Each structure stands twice: as C-alpha cells, then as structure tokens.
Amino acid sequence: MTEVNPVVYVVDxxxxxxxxxxxxxxxxxxxxxxxxxxxxxxxxxHLDAPSCLILDVKMPGLDGLELQDLLVKRKITFPxxxxxxxxxxxxxxxxxxxxxxxxxxxxxxxxxxxxxxxxAIRADSKGRQKxxxxxxxxxxxKALTPRxxxxxxxxxxxxxxxxxxxxxxxSEKTIKVHRARIMEKLGAESLADLVRLAEKxxxxxxxx
Amino acid sequence: xxxxxxxxxxxxxxILGLFLLLIPRDASAxxxxxxxxxxxxxxxxxxxxxxxxNGFRSVLSASKDYQFELYLECMDLTRFPDxxxxxxxxxxxxxxxxxxKMDLIVANLRPSLDFLERYGPESLRQVPVILSEQDPRxxxxxxxxxxxxVVTDVLDVEGTLALAMRLHxxxxxxxxxxxxxxxxxxxxxxxxxxxxxxESRVEFHYLSGLPMEELIQRASQLPEHSLLFYMSVFKDGNxxxxxxxxxxxxxxxxxxxxxxSVAESYIGSGIVGGHVLSxxxxxARVAGVALRILRGEKPGHVESSDGSGIQxxxxxxxxxxxxxxxxxxxxxxxxxxxxxxLWETYRWQIxxxxxxxxxxxxxxxxxxxSLRKQRLADRALREAELKYRTVADFTHDWEYxxxxxxxxxxxxPSCERIxxxxxRHFMEDPSLFGRILDPEDHAIWEEHVxxxxxxxxxxxxxLRIRTPDGSVRWIEHVCRLVTDERGEFLGIRASNxxxxxxxxxxxxxxxxxxxxxHVTRTVTIGELAxxxxxxxxxxxxxxxxxxxxxQRFLSxxxxxxxxxxxxxxxxxxxxxxxxxxIQGIRNLVKKEPSRRETVRLNEAVQETLALVRTASxxxxxxLVTELDSRQPAVLGDRIQLQQVLLxxxxxxxxxxxxxxxxxxxxVITTVVQDSHSVMVSVRDSGTGIDKDFMDRxxxxxxxxxxxxLGMGLSISRSIIKAHGGTIGARNNPEGGATFYFILPMxx
Numbered sequence: 022m023t024e025v026n027p028v029v030y031v032v033d034x035x036x037x038x039x040x041x042x043x044x045x046x047x048x049x050x051x052x053x054x055x056x057x058x059x060x061x062x063x064x065x066x067h068l069d070a071p072s073c074l075i076l077d078v079k080m081p082g083l084d085g086l087e088l089q090d091l092l093v094k095r096k097i098t099f100p101x102x103x104x105x106x107x108x109x110x111x112x113x114x115x116x117x118x119x120x121x122x123x124x125x126x127x128x129x130x131x132x133x134x135x136x137x138x139x140x141a142i143r144a145d146s147k148g149r150q151k152x153x154x155x156x157x158x159x160x161x162x163k164a165l166t167p168r169x170x171x172x173x174x175x176x177x178x179x180x181x182x183x184x185x186x187x188x189x190x191x192s193e194k195t196i197k198v199h200r201a202r203i204m205e206k207l208g209a210e211s212l213a214d215l216v217r218l219a220e221k222x223x224x225x226x227x228x229x
Numbered sequence: 230x231x232x233x234x235x236x237x238x239x240x241x242x243x244i245l246g247l248f249l250l251l252i253p254r255d256a257s258a259x260x261x262x263x264x265x266x267x268x269x270x271x272x273x274x275x276x277x278x279x280x281x282x283n284g285f286r287s288v289l290s291a292s293k294d295y296q297f298e299l300y301l302e303c304m305d306l307t308r309f310p311d312x313x314x315x316x317x318x319x320x321x322x323x324x325x326x327x328x329x330k331m332d333l334i335v336a337n338l339r340p341s342l343d344f345l346e347r348y349g350p351e352s353l354r355q356v357p358v359i360l361s362e363q364d365p366r367x368x369x370x371x372x373x374x375x376x377x378x379v380v381t382d383v384l385d386v387e388g389t390l391a392l393a394m395r396l397h398x399x400x401x402x403x404x405x406x407x408x409x410x411x412x413x414x415x416x417x418x419x420x421x422x423x424x425x426x427x428e429s430r431v432e433f434h435y436l437s438g439l440p441m442e443e444l445i446q447r448a449s450q451l452p453e454h455s456l457l458f459y460m461s462v463f464k465d466g467n468x469x470x471x472x473x474x475x476x477x478x479x480x481x482x483x484x485x486x487x488x489x490s491v492a493e494s495y496i497g498s499g500i501v502g503g504h505v506l507s508x509x510x511x512x513a514r515v516a517g518v519a520l521r522i523l524r525g526e527k528p529g530h531v532e533s534s535d536g537s538g539i540q541x542x543x544x545x546x547x548x549x550x551x552x553x554x555x556x557x558x559x560x561x562x563x564x565x566x567x568x569x570x571l572w573e574t575y576r577w578q579i580x581x582x583x584x585x586x587x588x589x590x591x592x593x594x595x596x597x598x599s600l601r602k603q604r605l606a607d608r609a610l611r612e613a614e615l616k617y618r619t620v621a622d623f624t625h626d627w628e629y630x631x632x633x634x635x636x637x638x639x640x641x642p643s644c645e646r647i648x649x650x651x652x653r654h655f656m657e658d659p660s661l662f663g664r665i666l667d668p669e670d671h672a673i674w675e676e677h678v679x680x681x682x683x684x685x686x687x688x689x690x691x692l693r694i695r696t697p698d699g700s701v702r703w704i705e706h707v708c709r710l711v712t713d714e715r716g717e718f719l720g721i722r723a724s725n726x727x728x729x730x731x732x733x734x735x736x737x738x739x740x741x742x743x744x745x746x747h748v749t750r751t752v753t754i755g756e757l758a759x760x761x762x763x764x765x766x767x768x769x770x771x772x773x774x775x776x777x778x779x780q781r782f783l784s785x786x787x788x789x790x791x792x793x794x795x796x797x798x799x800x801x802x803x804x805x806x807x808x809x810x811i812q813g814i815r816n817l818v819k820k821e822p823s824r825r826e827t828v829r830l831n832e833a834v835q836e837t838l839a840l841v842r843t844a845s846x847x848x849x850x851x852l853v854t855e856l857d858s859r860q861p862a863v864l865g866d867r868i869q870l871q872q873v874l875l876x877x878x879x880x881x882x883x884x885x886x887x888x889x890x891x892x893x894x895x896v897i898t899t900v901v902q903d904s905h906s907v908m909v910s911v912r913d914s915g916t917g918i919d920k921d922f923m924d925r926x927x928x929x930x931x932x933x934x935x936x937x938l939g940m941g942l943s944i945s946r947s948i949i950k951a952h953g954g955t956i957g958a959r960n961n962p963e964g965g966a967t968f969y970f971i972l973p974m975x976x
Binding site for chain 1: 762763764766767768769770771772773774775776777778780781782785792796799802803806921
C-alpha cells in the first residue's frame with residue numbers, strides 16, 4: 022500500500038484450512054506466508070513490511086495463545102487475529118488482553134476476515150509510522166541536558182516558572198532560559214505541544 | 230375178716246418170693262464168706278491202728294475170692310487193767326463169736342495174743358491166729374501157743390537216729406521219751422538196746438515214765454545240741470493214760486529241740502520226721518498173709534518185713550521250724566504238710582478258673598463290643614438317615630431323584646414353594662414336570678433330555694415353568710446320573726433352583742445397563758461438544774474461505790479458472806469430511822438395544838476379512854490369521870464386533886500405506902487367554918504409533934490420517950466397553966503396531 026507490499030502470516034495445523042486461507046488472502050492480493058505450526062513460524066525471519074498474523078488457537082504442541090505470549094515477550098508486535106473452532110470466553114478475553122486484534126469463531130465469512138486483515142494491516146502500518154516518529158522524538162529528548170530534562174518534566178506538569186525555580190532552588194530567570202532552550206530543541210511552539218510530546222513518549226504518567 | 234388178712238399176707242409173701250426169684254443171682258452168692266476177728270489191745274482211736282485197719286481192709290475188699298465179715302475189738306486193756314474186766318470181755322467175745330464161727334483171728338500186737346491165750350474162750354482157740362507186731366524185737370517172750378503166722382515190720386530206731394544225726398551234725402544229747410505203760414516200756418527197752426551202738430557219739434538221756442508236767446518241762450529246757458527221740462507215752466508217771474500222739478503234740482509245742490520218731494502215725498503230731506513205719510503198709514501185708522492162710526497155704530511161722538513198709542517221711546512244718554533244708558533229706562523222702570502256696574495247691578483249678586474267666590471276659594467284652602458296634606451302627610444309620618432326610622427335606626431348592634422308569638424315588642417338599650404343586654403331585658404323576666414347562670422352553674428341555682449324559686456329567690439349563698396361578702417362574706435345573714458302585718444306572722438326581730428373582734434382576738440390570746450406556750455416550754458427546762464443533766468447523770471454515778477465494782478469482786480479469794477448479798475440488802473434500810463427522814456422531818449416539826447372541830470370533834474374523842480382502846487398502850498385503858482352535862465365543866452384537874474388527878484392519882492397512890509392498894503384513898489372531906477371556910489382535914508392519922498419540926489414541930478425533938476423522942477407535946472402544954471388554958494398542962518390538970481387544974468368553 023505504501024512503500025512495501027503488506028504480508029499476512031497464517032498459522033494453522035489443519036492443512037485444508039491453511040490452504041483455503043492462503044487462497045482467500047491471495048485473491049485479495051496480499052502476499053501470504055503459511056505455517057502449519059507455531060514453531061515453524063518462530064523460525065521464520067520476518068519481513069519488514071506491514072503485516073498481520075492469523076493464528077489458530079488449538080494446535081498440537083505450542084498453541085496459538087502460547088505463541089502470542091512468546092511474541093509479546095520478544096516484543097514482536099504483529100496485530101494478531103485469532104481464529105478458533107471452539108473458542109471460549111476466557112480464551113478470547115486472554116487473547117484480547119494480550120493485544121489481539123480480533124478473535125474470529127470458525128467458520129467465518131470471508132469478507133469479515135478480509136476486513137479485519139485490512140484494518141490490521143493499516144494499524145500495523147500506522148504503528149510502524151508512529152514508531153518511526155517516536156524514534157525521532159526520542160532522539161530530540163536525548164539532546165536535552167540533564168538540567169533541561171529536569172525542567173522539562175516539571176514544565177509538563179503545568180508548574181509555573183516561579184514554582185519550578187523554587188523546587189530546583191534557582192531563579193525564575195534561569196528557568197525561563199531553560200524553557201526556551203527546551204522549546205527550541207524539541208521543536209515545540211507552546212506548552213500544549215510540550216505536553217502532547219511528553220504523552221507520546223510516555224513521560225509524565227510514569228512520573229506519578 | 231381174719232381169713233381176708235391171712236389171704237393178703239399170703240399173697241404178699243408169694244409176690245415177695247417171686248420177686249426174689251426174679252433177682253439175678255449176684256456174685257456174693259458165688260464167693261464164700263469169711264469171718265475175721267481183729268483184736269487190738271488199746272483204744273480204737275489210736276492213729277497207728279486206724280492206719281493199719283485201713284490197709285488191712287483195702288486189701289481184703291479187693292479180693293475176688295471171698296466176701297469178708299470183719300469184727301473189730303479194741304480191748305482197751307491198758308486203761309482197764311482189771312482181771313474181772315478181762316474175764317467179762319472174754320465172756321462177751323465167746324457170746325459174740327461162737328456162732329457163726331470165725332475163720333481167722335488177727336491179733337495185733339503181742340498183748341492181744343497174750344490176752345487171747347490167757348482168757349480166750351474155747352470157741353476162739355480153734356481159730357487160726359495171725360500175730361501182727363511192729364517190730365520183731367517187740368515180740369517179747371517166745372510164743373507158747375502156735376500161731377498160723379507172725380507178721381512183723383520194723384521200727385527203724387537206729388536208721389531214724391542216724392538220720393537225725395545227719396540232719397543235726399552237732400547234736401550231743403539225745404533225749405529218748407517213753408511212757409510208763411507196758412507197751413511204752415517195751416519200746417524203751419528196744420531203744421536202750423538199739424542206741425547202745427550210738428553211745429560213743431552222743432549222750433542218751435531217757436525221759437521215761439515221767440509225770441506229764443515234768444516231761445513237758447524237761448523237754449522245754451533241753452541243753453543245746455540236743456534232740457528228742459519220741460518212742461511212745463501211753464501212760465505217764467502218775468499213771469494217767471494218754472494217747473501217745475497227743476503227748477507228742479504237747480511236748481512238741483514246748484520242746485526246744487527237734488523231735489524224731491519211728492512211726493508214721495506220729496507224722497503231723499510234732500516230729501520232724503524219721504525212717505518211719507507205715508501202719509497202712511503193715512496192715513496190707515497182714516491182709517495178704519490172711520488171704521494166703523484162708524486159701525490153705527502155710528506161710529510159715531514168722532512173716533518178717535521186707536522193708537517195704539518203712540520210708541523216710543517228714544513234716545514240712547517242723548523241717549521249717551528247725552531250719553532243715555529239704556536238700557539234705559535222703560533221696561525218696563516224702564515231705565508231708567507242705568505249705569503249698571495257693572498256686573501250688575490249686576494250680577489247675579486256678580488256671581482253669583482263670584481260663585474260664587478269661588474266656589468269659591473275652592466273650593462278654595466281645596459281645597459288649599459287638600453290641601455297642603451294632604448299636605452305634607444302628608444309631609449312625611438312623612442319624613445318617615435322619616440327617617440326609619433333614620438335609621433333603623429342608624433344602625431350599627427342589628430336589629428329586631427319578632428312577633430309570635421315570636418314577637420319583639425322592640422329591641423334596643420345597644417343590645411346592647417353587648412350583649405351587651405339592652410333592653405328592655409330582656410323586657403321583659412324574660409327567661407333571663413336562664406339563665408345567667413354558668412352551669417356549671420345551672425345545673431346551675427336550676434337547677437336555679436327549680443329550681448324552683456321559684459327555685456332560687453335570688448339565689445345567691434354565692427353564693421357565695408355570696405355577697397353578699399362571700405366573701411364570703425361572704428355574705435352574707442341574708442334574709446328573711446316579712450309578713451304584715458297579716456302574717448300574719439308578720436314575721437321575723436333579724436339583725431345581727428358583728432363579729426367578731435373579732432372572733428378573735438380570736433383565737432389570739440389562740435394561741439399566743443399556744440406559745446407562747446411552748447416558749454415558751450422551752454425556753461423552755456433551756463433553757466433547759466443543760471439540761466436535763471444532764471438527765465440523767474446520768471443513769466448514771475451509772469451505773467458506775475457498776468459496777470466498779473462488780468468487781474473487783472468478784471476478785478477476787481474466788478469471789483464474791484453474792484456481793477455481795482446484796478450490797471446488799477441495800470444497801467437496803471438506804464437505805465430505807464434515808458429513809463423516811456427523812455420521813460418526815450419529816453412530817455414537819444411536820440408541821439401539823444391542824443384540825446379545827453367541828458370536829464365534831473365528832467366524833467373525835473370517836467374514837470381516839472376506840469383506841475387505843479385495844478392497845484396495847489391503848491389496849498387496851499378506852493377510853495371516855492365527856485363530857484359536859478352541860473356537861472362542863463371546864456373547865454380544867455380531868455386527869458391532871465386526872465393525873470394530875473392520876476398523877482395526879483398515880487402520881492397520883492405512884498404517885502400512887508407506888511400507889514397501891513385500892513387507893506389508895497383517896496378522897489377525899484370536900487367543901483364549903484363560904478360561905474366562907479371549908483376545909483378538911490385529912498386528913501390522915506399518916509405521917507404529919507416535920508416542921504423543923499413544924495416550925489419547927482412543928479419544929475422539931485423534932487422528933494422524935489426512936483424510937481420517939479420529940472417530941473409528943473411539944467408537945470401537947465404546948463397543949468393546951459395552952461388551953464388557955477392554956481395547957488397547959502397543960508398538961511391536963519388530964516394528965508396526967498391534968491393536969487388540971479382550972472380551973469375556975461365553976462359556
């Protein structure tokens with residue numbers, strides 16, 4: 022869609038299901054990679070492309086949910102679409118909590134799956150974009166001096182310069198200078214910009 | 230009146246006369262009677278004389294030539310030494326013996342002869358006289374009147390003294406006892422004369438003519454090494470008359486030395502013994518001489534002793550008193566008054582009595598034992614009869630014994646409880662049994678009756694009978710032949726047990742089991758619903774995806790028809806797969822009461838193989854059957870069991886899909902494991918079973934087959950379970966797997 026053709030990975034131990042899924046995704050012009058077991062999938066070197074994973078829950082050996090846990094631990098963040106012949110509520114809750122995109126009950130309508138796949142690819146694509154943006158922001162944050170970083174974390178809490186100076190035991194004037202340097206380094210034009218930026222980086226909430 | 234008495238008297242005399250004539254003339258009439266007068270000078274109760282008289286009479290009475298009349302006169306001359314007495318005595322004898330005349334007179338002892346000579350009447354003077362004297366030395370003065378014979382014996386004074394000295398070697402003094410009478414003095418004289426030869430060896434003291442008291446006192450105070458020699462005491466020093474043996478007895482009682490004497494008549498009165506004269510023998514000799522004289526012989530003047538009348542005789546009591554051993558006695562000695570022990574005296578009586586007692590005791594105990602045995606046997610018999618009767622009559626089961634002709638020899642009262650008919654009904658009408666049988670069971674009964682009892686010694690069948698009230702009861706009938714020890718057929722002994730309750734319970738249990746099996750299957754299905762859904766959802770998912778893909782491929786430009794064709798083919802496959810799942814489930818939940826019939830497993834195997842032999846999966850496979858020749862059979866549903874077999878065979882064939890053709894081998898085995906169960910196994914040479922699969926091999930939807938559903942073994946398991954069996958699988962050590970099931974046998 023954008024730079025690279027998106028890829029859909031499918032893991033299911035039932036060969037006929039696997040084969041039919043491959044055909045369906047291919048007909049929707051996705052490039053498809055099929056695996057009959059999670060282990061096989063883990064061994065595969067993933068492509069750097071927007072992608073999603075269609076994962077059967079019940080499989081011999083490692084099952085779908087366990088594979089999901091493993092991927093989370095390895096910080097491999099595909100959108101995962103679970104498909105299950107006998108999904109239970111606890112099963113789906115667990116999957117969704119661990120970040121699954123959707124939990125489809127077999128048999129499902131081909132359109133439903135394709136819609137979810139499209140959404141997932143888009144989300145992954147967005148995620149990848151966000152990731153890249155975040156990377157850039159983090160580089161900027163790293164450019165701050167320790168004192169500037171200190172001041173930045175207090176600014177985003179909404180404190181006035183006078184208050185910050187009092188906390189840090191310095192003058193309001195010095196804080197004003199720091200503040201200007203921070204705005205410049207982070208490319209922010211207002212306090213609102215700074216707050217949004219901190220939010221993106223996950224700073225602030227962690228300070229509480 | 231008077232003439233009548235006279236007549237009677239005459240007739241009586243006549244009859245008596247005739248009677249006398251009729252008496253046979255006995256011997257006494259033939260032998261002449263001889264009359265003998267025996268004279269004895271002293272009193273009649275002197276033992277020596279009594280013995281003499283016995284010996285005399287015994288010889289005479291043995292004589293066949295004469296009959297004797299003996300006249301005995303004991304004159305008692307010493308006690309009545311009076312001339313007038315003598316004369317009167319003779320007058321009396323004259324009166325007595327003049328008529329009839331005596332044929333012989335025996336004058337015992339010299340005083341008798343002297344008396345006869347002095348006072349004898351004329352009537353006796355003509356009669357021949359035999360003088361009998363104990364010893365020639367006592368004959369005294371020469372005889373003035375001739376006598377027919379003089380018979381003497383010997384009073385062996387010397388021999389007796391010698392004997393006494395032998396028995397008492399240390400004797401120094403011999404005290405000779407004699408009385409004061411004329412006879413006593415004659416003996417004293419003889420003793421004095423005879424003992425002269427012994428005077429150098431012992432000292433003789435004569436206690437002669439002493440008063441009785443003194444005599445006894447002297448005798449009791451004899452010095453050591455003394456002995457008494459008793460001759461006779463008929464009168465003591467005071468002139469008192471005695472019986473000589475009595476005096477001896479008195480002396481012996483007090484004497485402190487042994488006493489010896491020469492007359493046998495003193496034996497028993499106190500003497501130890503001696504070489505004594507037997508007056509009996511002497512009497513016999515006198516009688517012998519008398520017979521000779523009567524026959525007319527003239528035996529000679531003096532008939533002296535031949536010594537046969539004297540012998541060694543002892544008194545055992547006095548031998549013992551003086552401590553004289555019997556071994557020292559001369560040979561041929563006679564010991565009298567031996568204290569025989571009871572045993573010696575009555576040995577034969579004791580033996581006899583003991584024998585009789587023993588035999589009696591034996592007989593009595595034998596009788597008691599046999600009586601007791603008999604009684605015990607009787608009692609045992611009665612008890613046994615009562616016991617068996619009690620056992621038989623109180624049995625809960627209906628017992629009977631029918632004779633070869635069909636009659637009932639025994640029928641227990643319990644039949645009434647079971648059949649409603651009393652024992653009498655069956656006893657009177659043995660065919661009643663056949664009539665109360667349920668018509669449906671007639672065939673079973675008839676086959677049972679026809680069956681060879683030798684092959685089936687105990688035969689058990691179950692039958693239904695109808696009671697008089699129309700209800701149906703089940704009985705279990707078991708019977709056997711009754712034969713005696715020779716093998717003779719005695720009929721049939723049968724026992725019928727009421728198993729109605731059991732049968733009803735069985736039927737109930739069967740229904741219950743079937744219901745339960747249904748519930749179990751349903752529950753199983755319920756539990757497996759999720760995995761079932763999964764199994765059906767899989768093909769459905771594939772179908773939907775394929776269909777969606779097909780739609781897209783078709784709407785592409787140009788449409789990819791080739792792809793669509795493949796998709797359609799896959800859709801059909803998936804659809805089939807789904808329908809198979811559904812079919813399997815239907816089989817699983819189908820509630821049909823399973824048939825119960827005897828299934829011969831070997832036949833079932835053969836039939837199953839006939840079905841598949843030509844089927845493609847088994848092409849090029851070597852099929853081997855190893856079937857147990859015992860023809861194992863189980864009770865169950867033939868079709869279901871064949872289904873299991875078919876499933877195992879097809880599984881095996883599938884497992885050998887990748888095996889090279891020449892090593893594909895399928896072995897089907899039936900084996901009787903023990904008396905209760907049989908195992909059917911299907912062995913293949915395929916790939917074997919994955920370890921992962923082993924645990925849930927028989928669970929539904931567990932399959933390795935691409936086109937398989939995993940229902941076959943699960944269904945097989947429920948069928949085998951329903952038959953009370955088990956199913957299992959294992960890998961063969963040489964490769965491949967063996968599936969087997971074990972079922973209880975129908976025995």
